Amino acid sequence: DIQMTQSPSSLSASVGDRVTITCRASQTINIHLNWYQQKPGKAPKLLIYVASSLQGGVPPRFSGSGSGTDFTLTISSLQPEDFATYYCQQSYTTPYTFGQGTMLEIK
Amino acid sequence: EVQLLESGGGLAQPGGSLRLSCAASGFTFSSFAMTWIRQAPGKGLEWVSAISGGGGSTYYADSVKGRFTISRDNSNNTLYLQLNSLRAEDTALYYCAKDGSVVGATLYWGQGTLVTVSS
Numbered sequence: 001d002i003q004m005t006q007s008p009s010s011l012s013a014s015v016g017d018r019v020t021i022t023c024r025a026s027q028t029i030n031i032h033l034n035w036y037q038q039k040p041g042k043a044p045k046l047l048i049y050v051a052s053s054l055q056g057g058v059p060p061r062f063s064g065s066g067s068g069t070d071f072t073l074t075i076s077s078l079q080p081e082d083f084a085t086y087y088c089q090q091s092y093t094t095p096y097t098f099g100q101g102t103m104l105e106i107k
Numbered sequence: 108e109v110q111l112l113e114s115g116g117g118l119a120q121p122g123g124s125l126r127l128s129c130a131a132s133g134f135t136f137s138s139f140a141m142t143w144i145r146q147a148p149g150k151g152l153e154w155v156s157a158i159s160g161g162g163g164s165t166y167y168a169d170s171v172k173g174r175f176t177i178s179r180d181n182s183n184n185t186l187y188l189q190l191n192s193l194r195a196e197d198t199a200l201y202y203c204a205k206d207g208s209v210v211g212a213t214l215y216w217g218q219g220t221l222v223t224v225s226s
Binding site: 001032034036038043044046049050053055087089091092094095096097098099100101 | 152
């Protein structure tokens with residue numbers, strides 16, 4: 001199975017900050033990488049698919065990049081509603097494994 | 108509007124069984140693969156199983172292979188997950204899910220059904 005490793009596991013930041021979360025795959029996954037946001041008590045929400053495509057309705061302050069094994073999710077200017085847990089997921093081959101999550105907290 | 112409604116969760120003993128159901132609406136069910144994803148309390152997301160639109164192809168995480176069985180009834184727009192030989196580590200909220208326009212990118216999620224395995 002492909003292992004997905006996110007860093008950091010948690011992050012404290014302030015409104016207006018630029019934040020980057022990284023995700024590394026244990027083998028190449030081309031661009032088959034998705035990012036999700038999850039808030040407490042809610043189902044995850046798809047933010048980015050195929051590494052850099054923004055899901056409809058997601059604010060453009062979210063962006064994704066990368067290919068092969070290394071990927072990043074960037075939030076250009078944090079808003080109060082962005083404090084949540086973020087997960088990457090590879091969809092290159094089943095099982096479509098997730099990273100362990102990055103909890104983004106208010107500083 | 109896509110709607111996914113899970114049911115069937117509850118308390119089971121170690122070694123026991125449960126069957127989860129997911130009633131789907133708002134799309135042509137038989138045309139789309141479906142997925143189960145779970146989340147243990149306070150933990151991250153774990154992809155569990157998927158099935159092709161026709162039901163002929165199934166996929167499982169190693170952690171559930173041989174114990175869980177995914178199936179679907181396209182005439183009733185319902186997805187199932189049979190959970191056998193349950194373990195404490197299977198305790199989780201189980202989400203029924205559907206991809207968006209890209210295979211593997213899960214756009215639609217149910218509200219989840221909670222499975223608790225405990226004696």
